[in-house]
Amino acid sequence: MTVTLNFHGAAGTVTGSCYRIVHPQGQFLIDCGLFQGNKSVRQLNLKPLPFDPKKIDFVLLTHAHIDHAGLLPKLYKFGYRNKMIMTEPTAGLLEFLLPDAAGIQESEAERETRKRGRRGDEPAQPLYTMEHAIEALKHRVTTKYGEWIEPGPGVRARYWNAGHILGSASIELEVKNGDGQTIRLLFSGDIGPDEKVFYLEPDAPADFDYILCESTYGGRERDDYTLGQRREALMTEINEALKRGGNLVIPAFAVERSQELLHDIGLLIRDGAISPNLVFLDSPLASRVTGVYKKYQSMFEDVELGADELFNDPRFRIVESVEESKAINAIRGGAIIMSASGMADAGRIKHHLRNNLIRANATVLFVGYQAPGTLGQIIQSGAREVRIHSDLVPVRATVHSLGNYSAHADHSELMAWIKDRLPAHGALFLTHGEDEERAALRSAIIATGGLAGDQVILPLLDDAFELRAEGVAGVRKPEAPRIDLSQMSSDWSNAYASFIIDLSHLLKETESDARRLSIMAALKAELAETAKTPTPPPIVRDSGAIHGEPSGE
Numbered sequence: 001m002t003v004t005l006n007f008h009g010a011a012g013t014v015t016g017s018c019y020r021i022v023h024p025q026g027q028f029l030i031d032c033g034l035f036q037g038n039k040s041v042r043q044l045n046l047k048p049l050p051f052d053p054k055k056i057d058f059v060l061l062t063h064a065h066i067d068h069a070g071l072l073p074k075l076y077k078f079g080y081r082n083k084m085i086m087t088e089p090t091a092g093l094l095e096f097l098l099p100d101a102a103g104i105q106e107s108e109a110e111r112e113t114r115k116r117g118r119r120g121d122e123p124a125q126p127l128y129t130m131e132h133a134i135e136a137l138k139h140r141v142t143t144k145y146g147e148w149i150e151p152g153p154g155v156r157a158r159y160w161n162a163g164h165i166l167g168s169a170s171i172e173l174e175v176k177n178g179d180g181q182t183i184r185l186l187f188s189g190d191i192g193p194d195e196k197v198f199y200l201e202p203d204a205p206a207d208f209d210y211i212l213c214e215s216t217y218g219g220r221e222r223d224d225y226t227l228g229q230r231r232e233a234l235m236t237e238i239n240e241a242l243k244r245g246g247n248l249v250i251p252a253f254a255v256e257r258s259q260e261l262l263h264d265i266g267l268l269i270r271d272g273a274i275s276p277n278l279v280f281l282d283s284p285l286a287s288r289v290t291g292v293y294k295k296y297q298s299m300f301e302d303v304e305l306g307a308d309e310l311f312n313d314p315r316f317r318i319v320e321s322v323e324e325s326k327a328i329n330a331i332r333g334g335a336i337i338m339s340a341s342g343m344a345d346a347g348r349i350k351h352h353l354r355n356n357l358i359r360a361n362a363t364v365l366f367v368g369y370q371a372p373g374t375l376g377q378i379i380q381s382g383a384r385e386v387r388i389h390s391d392l393v394p395v396r397a398t399v400h401s402l403g404n405y406s407a408h409a410d411h412s413e414l415m416a417w418i419k420d421r422l423p424a425h426g427a428l429f430l431t432h433g434e435d436e437e438r439a440a441l442r443s444a445i446i447a448t449g450g451l452a453g454d455q456v457i458l459p460l461l462d463d464a465f466e467l468r469a470e471g472v473a474g475v476r477k478p479e480a481p482r483i484d485l486s487q488m489s490s491d492w493s494n495a496y497a498s499f500i501i502d503l504s505h506l507l508k509e510t511e512s513d514a515r516r517l518s519i520m521a522a523l524k525a526e527l528a529e530t531a532k533t534p535t536p537p538p539i540v541r542d543s544g545a546i547h548g549e550p551s552g553e
């Protein structure tokens with residue numbers, strides 16, 4: 001019997017990381033992440049798992065991000081009771097992240113139930129409950145960087161610092177096949193950039209049979225910067241915002257970004273480079289996560305603040321209670337307000353944006369990626385008006401973006417990481433990226449001559465590769481795809497939202513009611529005509545040559 005590697009997530013999408021290895025002595029998972037993004041992709045969370053959770057011997061977890069760990073409670077719900085192996089800081093983060101994810105699932109189900117109730121339909125069931133999350137947490141087992149463990153018969157594993165977020169790891173694996181051969185694999189997890197506060201650059205050994213590498217930023221480069229240069233850019237943004245007289249609002253992810261900002265802002269205050277009146281981190285989750293960072297701060301590198309100074313300036317207010325959060329509304333200037341979510345599509349940040357966007361002297365600073373269709377992306381793209389909690393809010397504040405904060409390696413850094421890990425005698429699989437990014441990274445790797453075209457594989461969802469030490473012995477495609485691939489990267493609901501916003505602007509700017517009525521009549525007639533004509537076949541961006549099947553390039 002051979003070793004088979006199954007791609008159950010992050011294959012054709014960025015999210016939902018989940019790989020399953022079946023070997024002569026059992027089977028196990030690497031990551032079990034939630035699918036995030038457009039509606040079609042999120043549907044995958046609700047569909048049955050493509051394997052029996054009761055037959056999985058153990059789970060190896062690369063890091064605590066929800067797109068890597070967010071389906072662990074679902075795994076528990078469907079009968080999984082074995083070990084979930086991770087670093088100690090990852091276990092610390094999951095303590096808060098899994099219940100938070102369960103809370104979101106429960107409130108989404110409640111909202112859906114209310115909607116169904118009005119139609120007289122059955123109540124909606126959450127993907128999983130708080131109880132599933134809390135029970136799943138009991139199965140955490142921790143491991144240290146650099147130490148071999150034997151999680152089950154025929155399998156050895158070792159965790160390496162991936163420099164991405166607190167506790168993040170790349171996982172090295174040795175799996176015995178039926179002929180006594182050992183297959184050596186490396187799973188990158190998510191890889192951090194070289195210039196990052198808290199951690200050294202990502203680390204792992206070289207020389208494997210198979211390497212799996214993430215490709216989130218394939219083909220995309222960030223400006224070169226050092227930690228000092230980035231802090232200087234932040235200083236300039238903060239000083240300009242304070243000079244405008246209003247507040248500075250920063251949407252920030254609860255994990256890692258909030259703590260990086262607290263570190264950098266604390267350092268700038270200590271050095272007298274900025275002088276805000278108060279700095280708020282208004283998010284119960286970010287507050288608890290900051291506690292975990294404090295607990296493991298002895299593991300940090302590249303930190304310029306002492307243990308008692310870190311996240312601890314007298315001007316900092318780390319806010320959990322609703323009352324305290326509401327009190328921030330009264331502050332009209334001189335404060336830095338950081339809050340989650342990072343893309344402003346949920347959480348308390350929406351209140352702060354509603355209060356401050358309308359003020360011409362306020363500033364909104366984006367420090368992270370804003371996915372298409374999120375409130376953050378709509379504000380960032382220059383909308384003059386946005387909808388928040390069913391109110392239309394005019395955007396009068398200054399809106400800026402700072403691109404240098406990232407937890408991900410860019411194209412050159414991914415290339416360097418791969419080069420340092422080669423050779424990959426069998427193949428290199430590129431995962432965790434959109435098609436364009438994966439294809440760009442693939443072309444660049446082949447161009448450098450490190451690997452042949454048929455050795456750089458872009459697997460698709462639920463593809464199964466039979467691995468031998470000398471190379472891939474076969475590829476099995478799923479009998480019935482769990483999702484229509486043409487829908488993975490397109491979704492009508494985002495396009496609809498932006499169409500409606502554009503239409504309402506157009507009508508508002510039209511000079512007379514008579515003209516408005518005639519535009520609407522023309523549009524209605526055109527829509528009725530278009531709806532009658534047959535739909536063209538969907539555009540499928542995926543080409544078989546680069547997905548799974550060796551192309552001979």
Ligand SMILES: [Zn+2]
Pocket residue numbers: 063065068164190
């Ligand atoms: Zn991640």
